[in-house]
Amino acid sequence: MSPEFVTVPARPRLRLATAWLAGCSGCHMALLDLHLELIALAAHADLVASAALCDAKEYPDRVDLCLVEGAVASEENRQFARRIRERTALVVALGDCAIHTNITGLRHRCRNGLGQTAIEAAAGGREGLDPPLPKLLPMVLPLEAVIAVDASLPGCPPSADRIGNLLRRWWQQQPLIPPDGPPQRFG
Amino acid sequence: MTMERRLVIEPLTRIEGHARITIHRDRQGLVQEARLQVLERRGFEQFCLGRPFTEMPALTARICGICPVSHQLAAAAAGDQLLALEPPPAARRLRSLLALAQIIQSHALAFFHLSSPDLLLGWETPPERRHLFGLIAAEPELARAGIRLRQFGQDAIEAVAGQSIHGAWAVPGGGLHSLRVDGRDRIRDALPQARLDARFGLERYKQVLDRGGLADLEAIVSLKSLFLGLVGPEGQWCVQGGALRLIEADGRLQADQRPAGDYGQLLAEAEEPWSLMTFPYVRALGYPRGLYRVGPLARLNVCNQIGTAWAASELAEYRQRNGRIVLNAFASHQARLVEIVACLEAIEQLLEDPELLDPLVRHRASLNRLEAVGMGEAPRGTLFHHYRVNPDGLLEHVNLLVATGQNNLAMNRTITALARHHLDGLGTASIPEALLNRIEAGIRAFDPCLSCATHAAGQMALQVQLFDADGSLLAERRR
Numbered sequence: 001m002s003p004e005f006v007t008v009p010a011r012p013r014l015r016l017a018t019a020w021l022a023g024c025s026g027c028h029m030a031l032l033d034l035h036l037e038l039i040a041l042a043a044h045a046d047l048v049a050s051a052a053l054c055d056a057k058e059y060p061d062r063v064d065l066c067l068v069e070g071a072v073a074s075e076e077n078r079q080f081a082r083r084i085r086e087r088t089a090l091v092v093a094l095g096d097c098a099i100h101t102n103i104t105g106l107r108h109r110c111r112n113g114l115g116q117t118a119i120e121a122a123a124g125g126r127e128g129l130d131p132p133l134p135k136l137l138p139m140v141l142p143l144e145a146v147i148a149v150d151a152s153l154p155g156c157p158p159s160a161d162r163i164g165n166l167l168r169r170w171w172q173q174q175p176l177i178p179p180d181g182p183p184q185r186f187g
Numbered sequence: 188m189t190m191e192r193r194l195v196i197e198p199l200t201r202i203e204g205h206a207r208i209t210i211h212r213d214r215q216g217l218v219q220e221a222r223l224q225v226l227e228r229r230g231f232e233q234f235c236l237g238r239p240f241t242e243m244p245a246l247t248a249r250i251c252g253i254c255p256v257s258h259q260l261a262a263a264a265a266g267d268q269l270l271a272l273e274p275p276p277a278a279r280r281l282r283s284l285l286a287l288a289q290i291i292q293s294h295a296l297a298f299f300h301l302s303s304p305d306l307l308l309g310w311e312t313p314p315e316r317r318h319l320f321g322l323i324a325a326e327p328e329l330a331r332a333g334i335r336l337r338q339f340g341q342d343a344i345e346a347v348a349g350q351s352i353h354g355a356w357a358v359p360g361g362g363l364h365s366l367r368v369d370g371r372d373r374i375r376d377a378l379p380q381a382r383l384d385a386r387f388g389l390e391r392y393k394q395v396l397d398r399g400g401l402a403d404l405e406a407i408v409s410l411k412s413l414f415l416g417l418v419g420p421e422g423q424w425c426v427q428g429g430a431l432r433l434i435e436a437d438g439r440l441q442a443d444q445r446p447a448g449d450y451g452q453l454l455a456e457a458e459e460p461w462s463l464m465t466f467p468y469v470r471a472l473g474y475p476r477g478l479y480r481v482g483p484l485a486r487l488n489v490c491n492q493i494g495t496a497w498a499a500s501e502l503a504e505y506r507q508r509n510g511r512i513v514l515n516a517f518a519s520h521q522a523r524l525v526e527i528v529a530c531l532e533a534i535e536q537l538l539e540d541p542e543l544l545d546p547l548v549r550h551r552a553s554l555n556r557l558e559a560v561g562m563g564e565a566p567r568g569t570l571f572h573h574y575r576v577n578p579d580g581l582l583e584h585v586n587l588l589v590a591t592g593q594n595n596l597a598m599n600r601t602i603t604a605l606a607r608h609h610l611d612g613l614g615t616a617s618i619p620e621a622l623l624n625r626i627e628a629g630i631r632a633f634d635p636c637l638s639c640a641t642h643a644a645g646q647m648a649l650q651v652q653l654f655d656a657d658g659s660l661l662a663e664r665r666r
């Protein structure tokens with residue numbers, strides 16, 4: 001769509017969020033690879049939460065769609081994923097880390113569990129004044145092992161084209177993944 | 188008056204990675220210390236052990252979606268050394284092209300997408316509008332320019348590597364395929380618009396600076412430190428294939444023209460009990476006196492000159508405004524714009540180089556060495572990949588010394604200074620959101636990449652010191 005001729009719909013503006021669990025930010029960068037189409041996106045939706053892109057410190061209520069990058073690697077990730085599910089109509093697992101843990105899951109090869117003790121030791125800090133650091137889960141989990149997911153976009157990262165198609169279908173109120181579309185695959 | 192002794196800003200936003208700032212105050216409400224705490228650990232240095240070194244370019248690219256090219260190139264450079272060969276001339280040029288294109292896209296992201304809402308829309312803009320979408324609404328032309336500049340970099344990477352993010356191209360010995368004529372021409376055709384966009388961004392930001400901009404904070408975020416970066420053989424600005432130069436805050440040379448393998452002689456890492464990120468310092472000066480910085484500010488401080496016309500004149504103007512050695516952390520924003528210009532001009536020159544399209548892009552050899560250090564300038568500063576392998580080429584030791592980790596000490600000093608300036612004596616109830624955002628902006632000026640930085644496992648010499656509240660040393664451990 002040409003960003004110059006965007007018609008703003010009459011219905012209430014959509015509320016978009018992105019979330020970043022244990023990933024590399026590459027899936028967020030793929031979203032930004034929409035480039036000038038971001039301007040069309042901004043015409044349809046408000047960005048209401050995204051630690052990478054805006055300053056909402058709390059994940060708000062009544063989010064229409066959330067793109068989730070990354071696997072569930074810590075207790076904090078798990079709680080955040082649940083909060084997202086409670087407050088969001090459509091949750092999309094964006095990229096291979098969210099779908100099947102991908103690179104993030106390679107840490108299962110480490111026998112010492114990434115020095116969990118070092119992390120716990122760091123949690124105290126001087127005079128115990130610092131709040132604790134997130135506790136790593138023994139196994140990295142795919143998003144779908146923790147919450148129900150409405151659509152998945154595979155890829156490491158998924159291409160901007162596919163992210164753009166999904167978002168367009170969203171604001172046109174169509175199913176996120178076309179039922180007659182090509183089969184989804186990894187990579 | 189309520190006086191919360193600990194203030195926590197979490198999560199930090201509009202930065203790359205998961206972190207928080209913890210501010211400690213005494214009973215009078217005076218700030219003792221502000222700490223940047225990184226909240227993630229993905230363990231690359233551990234899980235790569237036992238894998239073939241040839242996997243490292245593809246694996247370590249996944250450390251970071253913003254600077255995957257830097258990791259890929261550093262891993263490939265370490266691989267070249269393990270094979271004991273030099274890549275062919277075309278591959279060296281294509282690697283430079285990738286590194287330059289990545290600095291453009293990453294700096295455009297840092298300046299336009301992430302920091303300009305503070306710099307151009309203003310600190311007091313409510314958080315609901317203080318982001319890229321807010322910039323699109325308030326300054327559409329500028330937002331477009333920033334988006335297009337980032338696209339220029341991403342498209343150039345795609346033309347060489349086949350994909351803008353995590354493209355598989357660099358390998359030990361060179362690259363996987365040569366650049367096609369149409370790929371080169373696509374980059375060339377996009378250059379004029381990219382130049383216009385860079386000029387637009389620079390002019391707009393200079394207006395902000397002329398109106399006083401961030402001048403009120405200059406003294407607060409000016410920090411005496413050493414600076415480290417790569418330079419070419421003549422001391423010129425350089426992002427690939429140069430040698431290390433380390434200077435002091437007054438410009439005196441500490442070390443010059445040193446190869447990657449010397450990094451362990453020049454630098455060491457300390458740990459603090461409250462941080463997952465180590466605190467690198469200049470070995471000769473000890474911890475924490477050996478505080479040093481890397482990145483755009485450091486690169487412009489260490490270089491004598493930039494070899495192209497427009498960038499040279501922008502550098503001269505930047506130095507006129509800020510001084511020959513710039514200590515002000517917020518000057519990094521302008522430094523990024525100057526570097527975007529330098530990268531555009533360097534790419535323009537590379538595109539004219541007849542060797543760029545040569546079909547020979549890979550030299551082959553078997554394993555000839557067991558230890559190597561690859562380095563390069565990532566957008567955020569000097570990056571080192573240090574590997575040791577067994578005779579089968581399986582990794583036995585991996586140390587990644589990344590830019591953001593090297594700026595750790597400086598980032599903590601900067602937010603402590605900002606927190607003192609903005610918060611000393613204020614009751615918790617009277618701390619507006621915009622003030623906390625200004626402290627976060629101290630971190631944003633460094634454009635940290637925390638997914639990169641938390642892999643530092645502290646493989647270098649370690650020195651841990653424990654101090655009591657008066658600063659006297661209670662205990663010390665060295666490794």
Ligand code: SF4
Pocket residue numbers: 022023024025026027069070094095096097098102103155156157158249252353
């Ligand atoms: S799927 Fe790939 S691009 Fe996305 S977060 Fe994971 S490693 Fe990064």
